[in-house]
Amino acid sequence: MRRVSKLVTFVVAAAAWVAVSAPAAPAAAASIIRSPNPPQYKVEIEPHLLIQPDSIFYSGGTFGVGVGARFSIPLMSPGFVKTINDSIAISFGPDLVHYEAYNYCVGNACNGSSYWRLYFPVAMQWNFWLTDKWSVFGEPGLVVRSNLGDTCVAGAPCRQSAVSPAFWAGARYHFSEGVGLTMRVGFPEAVSVGVSFF
Numbered sequence: 207m208r209r210v211s212k213l214v215t216f217v218v219a220a221a222a223w224v225a226v227s228a229p230a231a232p233a234a235a236a237s238i239i240r241s242p243n244p245p246q247y248k249v250e251i252e253p254h255l256l257i258q259p260d261s262i263f264y265s266g267g268t269f270g271v272g273v274g275a276r277f278s279i280p281l282m283s284p285g286f287v288k289t290i291n292d293s294i295a296i297s298f299g300p301d302l303v304h305y306e307a308y309n310y311c312v313g314n315a316c317n318g319s320s321y322w323r324l325y326f327p328v329a330m331q332w333n334f335w336l337t338d339k340w341s342v343f344g345e346p347g348l349v350v351r352s353n354l355g356d357t358c359v360a361g362a363p364c365r366q367s368a369v370s371p372a373f374w375a376g377a378r379y380h381f382s383e384g385v386g387l388t389m390r391v392g393f394p395e396a397v398s399v400g401v402s403f404f
Contacts (some may be wrong), residue, residue, distance in 0.1 A: 207333060239336050242284040243362030244293040245383065247404040250278040252388050258303050258325075270323065270358025274398070278331050285332060297331040301395060316400055322354040325395055327372055338380065345374040349394060370394055378402060 260269045279295040285292035303323050329347025336342060352367040374392030381387070386402045 232305045237337055239291050239334065240289070241291050242288055244285075244291055244333065244335055245404065247280065248297070250276070250400045250402050252276040252278070252299075252400045254388065254390075254398040256301055256303065256395055256398035258301075258394075258396050270303040270305040271286050272301055272303030274325070275299045276327075276400075280309065291335040293333045293335070295331040295333065296328070297347070298326070298328045300326050301398075305368070324352045324354055326350045327374075327395065329372065329374065340377065340379060341386075342377045343375070345372075345376070345390075347372050380388070 210281040253275045254273070256272050258272065258275055276297050276299040278295040279394055280295045282294040284290075301324070303325065304320065305323065306320050327345075327347060327349040329345035331343050331345050333341055333343045348369055349372040350367065350369050372392065372394060374390050374395070376388060376390035376392075378386040378388045384404050386404070388398075388400050388402045390398045390400075
């Protein structure tokens with residue numbers, strides 16, 4: 207829990223520093239949502255930090271912290287609604303999360319050591335470009351999760367893999383056309399904060 211507290215404090219402090227040090231936006235940022243002219247880019251690369259409760263899948267779980275990356279490739283621009291500023295991308299990438307000691311293999315006689323879990327989400331990213339500074343998105347999709355590195359008491363590997371439905375919602379603050387701060391919440395990966403490069 208100390209690591210989680212430290213990471214949460216760091217993320218909040220970093221976000222506050224970015225908000226304070228960012229150049230002030232015009233008092234009334236012009237809306238571009240009704241101008242169907244989404245930004246053109248080949249790929250969005252988003253390294254991020256994330257916080258993930260394990261209790262989503264296992265009762266009595268703890269919080270995990272980790273790092274990951276998303277890669278989003280535009281497929282349609284404009285997107286499904288041709289009269290607004292939207293675009294469609296496919297978004298995917300690995301997330302590696304570390305959990306503190308927890309006996310997650312209930313029923314399999316696992317030990318209680320800390321462990322790692324790999325998540326690999328694949329989602330359709332529907333972007334809405336609101337102003338030159340803000341965009342929002344929704345991401346329905348699937349996530350593959352795999353427990354790594356744990357050993358059951360009997361000596362057999364205690365690895366489990368599964369596929370789950372997933373959904374995320376997020377927002378970006380664009381410092382420029384090529385860089386933005388990206389915040390995401392959803393299921394099963396709870397909260398991530400990262401930097402997007404276009």
